[in-house]
Amino acid sequence: MTVKLLSAPFDLAAETDAFAAAQTGAGGIVTFTGVVRDAETGTLERMEIEHYPGMTERALQDIRDAALARWPLSGAMIIHRFGTLRPGETIMMVATASRHRADAFAAAEFLMDYLKSRAPFWKKEVTGQGAAWVDARDVDEAALERWQ
Amino acid sequence: MTLDVLYFAWVRERIGLPRETLETQAATVADLVAELSAREERYAAAFADTSALRVAVDQALTDFDAPLTDAREVAFFPPMTGG
Numbered sequence A: 001m002t003v004k005l006l007s008a009p010f011d012l013a014a015e016t017d018a019f020a021a022a023q024t025g026a027g028g029i030v031t032f033t034g035v036v037r038d039a040e041t042g043t044l045e046r047m048e049i050e051h052y053p054g055m056t057e058r059a060l061q062d063i064r065d066a067a068l069a070r071w072p073l074s075g076a077m078i079i080h081r082f083g084t085l086r087p088g089e090t091i092m093m094v095a096t097a098s099r100h101r102a103d104a105f106a107a108a109e110f111l112m113d114y115l116k117s118r119a120p121f122w123k124k125e126v127t128g129q130g131a132a133w134v135d136a137r138d139v140d141e142a143a144l145e146r147w148q
Numbered sequence B: 001m002t003l004d005v006l007y008f009a010w011v012r013e014r015i016g017l018p019r020e021t022l023e024t025q026a027a028t029v030a031d032l033v034a035e036l037s038a039r040e041e042r043y044a045a046a047f048a049d050t051s052a053l054r055v056a057v058d059q060a061l062t063d064f065d066a067p068l069t070d071a072r073e074v075a076f077f078p079p080m081t082g083g
Helices: A011-021 A055-070 A101-118 A136-148 B009-015 B029-039 B041-046
Strands: A003-006 A028-035 A044-051 A073-082 A084-087 A090-098 A121-127 A131-134 B002-007 B019-023 B056-057 B060-062 B073-077
Touching: A011 A028, A011 A073, A011 A090, A028 A101, A055 A073, A055 A101, A055 B073, A073 A101, A090 A101, A101 A136, B002 B029, B009 B041, B009 B073, B019 B056, B029 B041
Parallel strands: A003 A073, B002 B073
Antiparallel strands: A028 A090, A044 A084, A044 A121, A073 A090, A121 A131, B002 B019, B056 B060, B056 B073
């Protein structure tokens, strides 16, 4: 499975090992993992991730397909969670494999930039003081321009 | 035409429901927004600034001037925050 949408935690090491084992001819594998960061004041109780069932799966496939069309990759994988997550928990990961590392690094950044702004997920942070939706950042939208 | 309209994140909270099915003659997304906004204050509040919103027609991102010809599902939501 090269795109997974999960509500439960996943095993980062097992996923990375399985991805690596499935590659042929790759000289390098790049992985990136996003984790729930605590609030600066250390008061984050949980993060709620909402998504758009149906569109989400389609968007993840499209983003992965775009990376495979753009770089000579032997593989690319996206895992993204939704639902309730605690500080320190893994939100998502991407993995890319290629003969040379430059392509794998670039493709991983491409996947991340598109996941940030084009996959239909919304994060809400819940603290002892209340709940607030995480605002999209202009810098994330601007990051897409370099790929156009 | 019959249209499923979906709301996510704070748009869902402001309007007070995740989805509804309605009959409309709206030709474009903007027409639909105008029709909804005229209904009740909670819709008008959610759609007050469409530059802060994104729209998908049949699960593909599009613009507010997009036509609704043959559309079955329209979703409104804030800019996405994945990753």
